[in-house]
Amino acid sequence: MADDIRIEIDDIAYRLAFSGFNKPMNAWSPNGAEIALQPWPLGEHLRTLNECAILTATGLKLDVQAFGRRILEYCKAPQPLHQLFLPLALWWANGGEAPKPTRQGDVYQFSTFKARLRPWSAADRYAALADCQYEDEQGEIRFNLGAYLLTMLEASVLTLDPSHLSLAELDSASTNALLNTVSELNVIDSEALAKSPLGSPLAAQQTLRLCRELGWTPSQVWSTPAAELDRLSQLLDITHPQTNDTASAGPTTTFTDHPDTVIIRIEDD
């Protein structure tokens, strides 16, 4: 049974017969126009992202208008209603506020499904980056964002439960939740690391020392008991004493090297 709800997006009040993002939904505008929105699958989402995301000098930009129109075309909404229902279509494709999944080991419980996830390896990422770059007819380098995200999902999602679910058919709410979770696994928040105790100068120095000497990853260092770390550091001090690295950067710049320096040389008689 669909819930009759009202939602305001971009100052337009829509009325919805909402039964979840995995079921079709009817929507009415304030002036009574009606459309039916179909579940927006992950496969279509990534294909559309690829066509509407543009790589600029300042980063990735999404052509929101084009993206919204593609959603409405997919749902076979009449063309004259596209502009009116564009904000709603974007909300529909975003899947609403995705609650964080609960986690037990490597199994994540989402609202309507479970997934076993793993972080993708550096080799997976390099391969995806190489495969998703291409040259267009004008010789410009382009990036296939949809294919990249799909490769990341396929590498990170080991199993889905129920087993009949396929990645490409996940609805927009599930897509949003899964993409967010997989991105958190695979993309570091460098600001958070720098601000956390693990990013402090002392922790960074000790962590890198152990990584260099023992070939460990930072995660292995951080999960080692603290007393064990102290023993390792002490043994390393005995066998490989630390030396202070004095500044030995390249050639130093003297005052007279500056291009705007005026030099007066006094010659002898």
Added chain:
Amino acid sequence: MATVFVANRSSVLIDGNAVEGLQSLAFRVVTEREDIRAVGSSERIDVSFGLRTVQGEIVVKSANYVLDTHLNEQSKFQLVTNLKKDQAADAPKRTLSFDDCFVEGKSFGMDAGGTAITTYAFSATRVREE
């Protein structure tokens, strides 16, 4: 590329007294600068200029006790350089005056002939050409 002058007949005076054994004098004018930003624009909308000071180096043979005293006492002095290429009356000459100078540091080295040289770093409020 730094601008280099060579002066055969010259004198450098610190508070009116000549500096013996002067090898070279180098200076540059440094002006603070800040670009003014505006929300919504990726270009600067103006430039704000701040303090302008003069940074310099005096290189002398051996050392100079007057400059050592100024360094130790952090006292102010005036530097005037009279630059002349040769003794002829019509030879081009330049006079540079550095006002409110302070010696900020010194370092030692050896020149190619094995003579000790001392480099004094100084700053001045302004440089005037007369």
